[in-house]
Amino acid sequence: MGMSRSQSCFGYPLSIFFIVVNEFCERFSYYGMRALLILYFTLFIGWDDNLSTAIYHTFVALCYLTPILGALIADSWLGKFKTIVSLSIVYTIGQVVLAVSSINDLTDGNRDGTPDSLPVHVALSMIGLALIAFGTGGIKPCVSAFGGDQFEEGQEKQRNRFFSIFYLAINAGSLLSTIITPILRVQQCGIHSKQACYPLAFGVPAALMAVSLIVFVIGSRMYKKFQPQGNIMAKVAKCIGFAITNRIRHRSNKFPKREHWLDWAKEKYDERLISQIKMVTRVMFLYIPLPMFWALFDQQGSRWTLQATTMNGQIGVIEIQPDQMQTVNAILIVIMVPIMDAVVYPLIAKCGLNFTSLKKMTVGMFLASMAFVAAAIVQVEIDKTLPVFPNGHEVQVKVLNIGNNSMNISFPGETMAVNQMSQTGDFMTFDVDKLSINISSTGSPVTPVTHNFEQGHRHTILVWAPNHYRVIKDGLDRKPEKGQNGIRFVNAFDKSFDVTMDGTVYVNVTSHSASEYQFFPSGKKSFTINSTEISQQCERNFTSPRLGFGSAYTYVMGRKADGCPELSVFGDIPPNTVNMALQIPQYFLLTCGEVVFSVTGLEFSYSQAPSNMKSVLQAGWLLTVAVGNIIVLIVAGAGQFSKQWAEYILFAALLLVVCVIFGIMAQFYTYVNPAEVEAKFDDDEKKKNPEKENPYYTLDSVSQTRM
Incomplete structure (x- = not known):
């Protein structure tokens, strides 16, 4: 039996603090793991961007579909408290399995970092993610509703403030984890060779999930716990089904019309249940447009992150x-929620405007739509700076002179002199059928370049003597991804050499040829040259110029007069110039939209639901997030846009249309006070049975039966 008046602190039930700490740890665990997910798929498992994005959004959708199961288990079987505990155990196991799946068994010393037994890793990570989706989804509708249950009648103000605090805990957890886990990921660890440290980065969220579970259980004695009310969802579904079939059965005009379509269930179900379902269906009807908001919101983790990879991440120091x-997003939330609560909403109220929950949500949708317009504008700026690559029937060529004499190179329409250790500027574009190149130098015959150039690609021609050249196809047909920088080495020596750079070994770069590009994050890199041709007295250690984001370079190792190696650096693709700070306006707009949309939506769902159907509406609310992620899969999959900004504009336009529809729907919604409706039924019950003072009824108007 719960205490009639729970212990309080600052006017809040003490039990609330355990629930908030539990939520903070759980969200840290979830978002920390989710921040790494797309890079884990692409860099560790080795899937391409499209498959990784699809699996990412499918996982997120699953996390928001399983709340329906959680609500069913809580309402019809275990009650909220036991559901949260048992599913948290499942969740913790899932996090541990995912962390184990990322332990690389590099027994054969794979250099590329991909695991040996890939199917095992994929299977384990999918099992881990499935358990996590079931765990996190299952407890979602229970935790916030369980928190709301801790308040007494007359504590509406504190309860509304609790939802803001609860949302802050969610975002503080996600903020810290999205800063910390990427830092853990880039640590080097491994038994046989040093790799990105996924086991540590996934292990910390797993540990926090265990902490979350322990904290929640410690508060057990203080919670108000209510008996499960029976499978309310099944009851709702049956009642709605009966109303519809009954209405169809009595379609003829002989039967008088009824005020509401649910009134057709009166033959079988009592009025209390029907009026409760009316409240729920009216809110659920308003939910229909909401997935479009989440479709935009959840692209921060996929499309916007990929946009950031084409930008320059140097912001000040x-x-x-x-x-x-x-x-x-998380930083702005932590700042914006208190500002909205303490400053903006009171100001609007002072101006005499009735800024209802649904009006706030409409404004939130509009702001999210504008965020995608801002993203499209940034994308247009980025597109201006992107290098031009050859089309299908074209080739691009540049000449790099790694010899000791000046050379003359003639292309169709022009001849240019290329001095030693220099190149012909940028890549030049030619039609593949009309390309003819000749190399000559003073006093030597002309050498035509005979090479079957691959159309649609870039080529570098290495020249070191009048009749000595080599054509190299550049492996790059786009800017390096994820803000990485491509580096390849050209060997101007007569013998091969090895290069060790930042833990990567370029083995056996043969004489007068180029290695493949290898990719590195920003910053300065040190590397070492090893060759039998270089005398022991020579300096073999070099430091690269500072690398930015998204560039590519050719490092030519030439020979000085004393025979020692000398580094010359040539740019192939310039680094990103559009600064990541330009993404801040779009994040700001989306976050403002989220604050007025999401916090308000949670409050609205709770305040408009009858006491025994809170979790049904919570599950409905979370279902809109799942559908939003499915919309991303459909729109991104179906509309193959040649320009990314066009996709952003499409999403913005779709949400704008939905925003207008939602605004119109909101005008027709009348707010209800579920407690008053319940109380009316209680009074009617008393009038019918004055001798039957059943405590069940009086308690039911407050909330559900106590344990």
Whole structure:
């Protein structure tokens, strides 16, 4: 039996603090794991961007579909408290399995970092993610509703404030984890060779999930716990089904019309249940347009992160990695929620405006739509700076002179002199059928370049003597992804050499040829040259110029007069110039939209639901998030846009249309006070049975039967 008056602190039930700490740890665990997910798929498992994005959004959708199961278990079987405990155990196991799946068994010393037994890793990580989706989804509708249950009648103000605090805990957890786990990921660890440290980065969220569970259980004695009310969802579904079939059965005009379509269930179900379902269906009807908001919101983790990879992360003295830009959202939330509560809403009320929950949500949708317009504008700026690559029937060529004499190179329409250790500027574009190149130098015959150039690609021609050249196809047909920088080495020596750079070994770069590009994050890199041709007295250690984001370079190792190696650096693709700070306006708009949309939506769902159907509406609310993620899969999959900004504009336009529809629907919604409706039924019950003072009824108007 719960205490009639729970212990309180600052006017809040003491039990609330355990629930908030539990939520903070759980969200840290979830978002910390989710921040790494897309990079884990692409860099560790080795899937391409499209498959990784699809699996990412499918996982997120699953996390928001399973709340229906959680609500069913809580309402019809275990009650909220036991559901939260048992599913948290499942969740913790899932996090541990995912962390184990990322332990690389590099027994054969794979250099590329991909695991040996890939199917085992994929299977384990999918099992882990399935358990996590079931765990996190299952407890979602229970935790916030369980928190709301801790308040007494007359504590509406504190309860509304609790939802804001609860949302802050969610975002403080996600903020810290999205800063911390990417830092853990880039640590080097491993038994046989040093790799990105996924086991540590996934292990910390797993540990926090265990802490979350322990904290929640410690508060057990203080909670108000209510008996499960029976499978309310099944009851709701049956009642709605009966009303519809009954209405169809009595379609003829002989039967008088009824005020509401649910009134057709009166033959079988009592009025209390029918009036409760009316409240729920009216709110659920308003939910229909909401998934479009989440479709835009959840692209921060996919499309916006990929946009950040084409930008420059140097903001003042700080250098930001593309996957850390998501923290801007969490930082702004932590700032904006208190400002909205303490300043903006009271100001609007002072001006005499009735800023209802649904009006706030409409404004939130509009702001999210504008955020995608801002993203499209940034994308247009980025597109201006992107290098031009050859089309299908074209080739691009540049000449790099790694010899000791000046050379003359003639292309169709022009001849140019290329001095030693220099190149012909940028890549030049030619039609593949009309391309003819000749190399000559003073006093030597002309050498035509005979090479079957692959159309649609870039080529570098290495020249070191009048009749000596080599054509190399560049492996790059787009800017390096995820803000990485491509580096390849050209060997101007007569014998091969090895290069060790930042833990990567370029083995056996043969004489007068180029290695493949290898990719590195920003910053300065040190490397060492090893060759039998270089005498022991020579300096073999070099430091690269500072690398930005998204560039590519050719490092030519030439020979000085004393025979020692000398580094010459040539740019192939310039680094990103559009600064990541330009993403801040779009994050700001989306976050303002989220604050007025999401916090308000949670409050609204709770305040408009009858006491025994809170979790049904919570599950409905979370279902809109799942559908939103499915919309991303459909729109991104179906509309193959040649320009990314066009996709952003499409999403913005779709949400704008939905926003207008929602605004119109909101005008027709009348707010109810479920407690008053319940009380009316209680009074009617008393009048019918004055001798039957059943405590069940009086308690039911407050909430559900106590344990």
